[in-house]
Amino acid sequence: MTSPLRLLVNGVPVETPVPPSERLLDTLRWRLGLRGTKEGCRTGACGACTVLIGGHPRLSCLTLSHQVGEEPILTVEGLESDPVGRAVMDVFVAEAALQCGYCTPGFVVALTGLLKEHPGASESSLLEGLQGNLCRCTGYSSIRRAVTRLAEPAP
Amino acid sequence: MALLAPTRAEEAIAELLDGPEGRVAVLAGGTDLLLDLEEGKGAPEVLLSLHRLPWRELRWGREHLEVGATLPLAELERDPELARRIPGLLEAVGAVGGFALRNQATLGGNLVRASPVSDLIPILLALECEVGILGSTGERTIPLEKFLLGPRRTVLARGELVRRVVIPTLPSAFRWQRVRPANDVSQISVAVARTPDGEHWRIATAGVAPLARRARTAEALLRGRSPPEELMVSAAAGAAEEAGVRADKRATDTYRRQLLRTLVLRAIRAVPVGPTGDAG
């Protein structure tokens, strides 16, 4: 049983039939073709599927598509058109804050959300905010260097 | 499976009463329920989502904080007053999952799921919060301790929903121990609160069987805003004995007792000596 669903994704209104139990992760990836949002654990424990809903980082694997309503969704594909998102991506590229790249969309989206909510956030609060995003390759070292560049210098 | 998302409380209650008995699952933040569904545990016919109900309030009173059942935990965390007025609650909320998860998870959902390893239940028990329950005949309020019956069991009857949680503003502290400090399930968590006059101390522990509970014998040993060291030590030791710990894949019972002795003492010491909240 599917019912039509309207979403606002990366500034674009979309309409697609979606079964009531479908996760936003699957709607984004397989109905809307936005596969930059990565499927990880599907249990909310890895952060690979992080998207912004209403500007806040959310786990798309634990969100039903029909729960989103009219709140705007921002995925990694839409970050480029967001000044904060672009700054985060640029720093991740400059520091090579990635290896296999699979967790990377989740990290840049989560960091964008954190920085939009707390412009000028300290390095430690940004790091704290990323504890739900796992990376298996980098040892977080290059990610930490990227966060240092994105954080306001400590007073 | 159908998804219903009523905008008015009456509709939600009606659906619970009229829907197929036992086949309606209530969805708040969904961070726990969707895991069950993913693993094939339970197959509800109707998912009743509360996300469109206007219940995401956060209201400070003179002596209480009132939190709507569907307010995401992160909203609670964002409140600038929380650190000063209920410090233990802020510490406990910050211990739940990662930030993205806290943007979804709700206080109401956490109470109804009644998990033995909830990091929120001990602090809410120690604060002696009350749960507002909405049914077809109106709202009733009961203490959290009476609300919880066991793991995943509460007093909620058919046709009832948690509407709000009323939390006294008290000096308080929260401590936990985990194998992995960040984003893990606690082996033990401990909350301590004190009335502003220091007349009453309350200690609650989680990670114990079958569900978080108060340590009343230990509480009775404490008096005053800063009790003598030896009484704090005895209270902590007492709390460890009366908690009813057991072994599971996360920790043995002996280790949990050691953690309780340590963490209860640390939490007692961490409760601010000065008054907090407008009532003080």
Next chain:
Amino acid sequence: MIRSDSPRKVRGALEYGVDLDAPGALHAVLIRSPVAHGRLRTLDLERVRSSPGVVAAIGAAELAELLPSRRGDPSRPAFPSEELRYRGEPVAAVAARTLGEARAAALRARIEVDPLPIVAQIEDVFPEWPGSGEGESEHVNAHVLARQGDTERVFARADRVVRGKYRTAGIVQMPLEPHACLARVEEESWRVQSSTQSPFGVREDTSAILGLPEEQVVVEASWVGGGFGGKGAALLEPYALLLAAASHRPVKLQLSYAEEFELSRSTLPSTIWIESAMSGDAILGRRVRLLLDTGASLPGRDFATGYAIGFIAGPYRIGAVELEGYAVKTNKPPFGPHRAPFAPQCVFAGESHTDEIAREAGWDPLEFRERTAWRVGDETPLGQKVGPFGLEEGIARARAIRERWRKELPQGTGIGLAVGFWSTGTGAGGEVLVRLGPTELVIETVEAEIGSGSVIRGLVAVAEEISGLPREAIRIERTDTARGPYDSGVYGSRTLGALGHAVRVAVTKLLEELGRRLPGRGEVRLELLDGKCVASRGEARTGVESLFTDTERATSGMLARGRHYGRGGEILAERVITGGFFGYTDFTAAVHLAAVAVDAETGQVRVVRYAAIADAGHVVDAPTYRAQVEGGVAMGLGEALTEETLWSAEAELMNPGLLDYRVPTLLEIPPIEVEVIEGFPGAGPGGTKGGGEPPIIPVPAAVANAVADASGARVRELPLTPERVARALKLL
């Protein structure tokens, strides 16, 4: 820009295995054994087939119908037809229109099993180290024994004997991307795209399992979301191909995380005993005993025991050494490679023991190692000569870091040292095709970039060094096993050493050929001028396009093939009493320091500083090399502190998910100091040594030694969870 793949990765623009899709593709699910050990009496897929949306379901019987004339390797059946050897072992597979339908259908299979006794753990077979003659058991997959010198005699002569018993835990690779593939079968072509570290390895396995000629199987790697050893051999590909053949549709097969934990083939628990015969500060002799749980591995496929056991003895001068180990067969899933397979576990035992010897005698553990470490030219217990080796230099550097830390860190912080060594000249070879076009140099390989940067950066950096072209003019082109040159895979820290060598050979050939076509004498180099590749010799500059033959102009460039097939290390046969041992080549050292704070009441360990000194040989790209060290250390910290598979008495995995299998988060990993030693060249191009595996090896030992330094508590079991530390602190 450090990595050329970064812009696409931050945009989520690359296609990984999980992203693969094709019009009309079916979704597949594996039907798996409900028991750890049993005899399959009935497997009835009738109800699976009649389930909504199902297009194909296949088990051993259906396979025989589908491929009646197949001649698969009988020791590697696609599906078991009799004995089920571990819980979760695939017994059949189903493909349906949607994943939900496939999952629902899989639950409808009728599987009847006669239970057989379960061997869940090493202790079920050997409660203690087996005495002489007791090691004969149907539950032993391999027995290895080697001896250097007369251990009996030196133990009798010793002033004192130091003994330790160590246990290590099962761990999983857990790349963020699970295994995933997409299969298509058209006519005679069995084609699979897969998230794999080794397309040719998958081809070889798949053809052996299915009984198809190798040329009929075509494997193409997608981008790979991390491998760490778990994506080397075929896993899902044979099942997906069978379903594609049966359904005549493309088939996507992807593991859930829970399945990933059970099927990924990783490291299982072990027990290790070490005894050292001491006289003064000399180690007269050492006995090493290893019981390694190899799960339901098939006989003859144990690769770990005879390789790993040498690492336990350590890179030390020891008079006489005896190494003995058993690969124990249990009903856990089969053992498999995981970043430096089983070496962190071996070194945890060996380096904890070395520390214990020193501390017991009141010596500085660092100085003790300094005195005892192998020097270049020393001999290993298996009779190999130690080549260029940065161990001594590494320990000297560690001393300087320790001095600095002691000034900077608060009282009560413990500092632990551990050294690891590794062999990265694995001998497994490979080839590349390199094409010089008018505007770029293209390296053709079947290998995917799995994250380490060894392909996208390492191979490019070698081509840069040799050719003179800037990196923006050099490109990796990924191809499949039908078109591409053979290579054995991205594993074993071998990519740069073997494939990089092949690039060096191919580019050198191109330069030589250009030299023949250019006037004059002297070295030929390439450069990029106004977007064109230009050959230079002395002062002369010539656009390469003008040097092409007509054929080259028509086929877009000059082509050269580079090959590199290395050799394994040779060991002295008389040292081996029984079993298969492997020679090491290209010795590399990893010297690590950990600084920890230990909570004296809870046993919680916090790593506050970490330093890794790497014997790199030669570094072709510093940021990429450093990133490998940082990543290896963090993974090692997981093995040291939190990661552990938990098994029931029925060999059931109790924590198949990230909620209870604890991968480190950013908050557990401190900033990591990396120091690189060059000057002890390895066999790779320009003297490189493998970089991916060595940095994980000493980590658990360094942490355990730091905990002992901080608190006096010696934890002899991995991981060092707060509870284990509390026990060692005698709090419980």
